[in-house]
Amino acid sequence: MSLDKDTVARIARLARLKVPEEELAPLAGELSGILAWIEQLNEVDTSNVAPLASVSDVTLPMREDKVTDGGIAARVLANAPGGAVYVDPSDKNAGGFFTVPKVVE
Structure with missing residues (x-):
């Protein structure tokens, strides 16, 4: 052309x-x-060439597909910033979350 x-x-x-x-x-x-x-x-014949997703023949390690909480809720909640209050995950009423001061009035 x-x-x-x-x-x-x-x-x-x-x-x-x-x-x-x-x-x-x-x-x-x-x-x-x-x-x-x-x-x-x-003009190159590519009829017998398989399509590639990657040039390296590597498969990623797979894990079992199951829903978990990660098992480290207490360690995550221990990272609460200064203004947040840590709520123990064993407290069934709180559910193991951060409580933070109100920001928007």
Whole structure:
């Protein structure tokens, strides 16, 4: 595919690029070369090539998919900031959460 100066000027305008008039002809040649190279790639037979999600053949370690609380609620709640009050997770009424001062009036 060969591009002319008008097509390159239109592409530059659509890409919001300011290309001086004297650079349009050389740029058209460079872009035409790139498109010719891409057309060569289209000629390669890839029918027996499996699609890739990654170039490295590594599988991620999997864990059992089960819902847990993490088992560290007391340690997490111990990180309460200065204005927050730690509520013991064994307190069934509070449920093991942070209580914080009211911010919005």
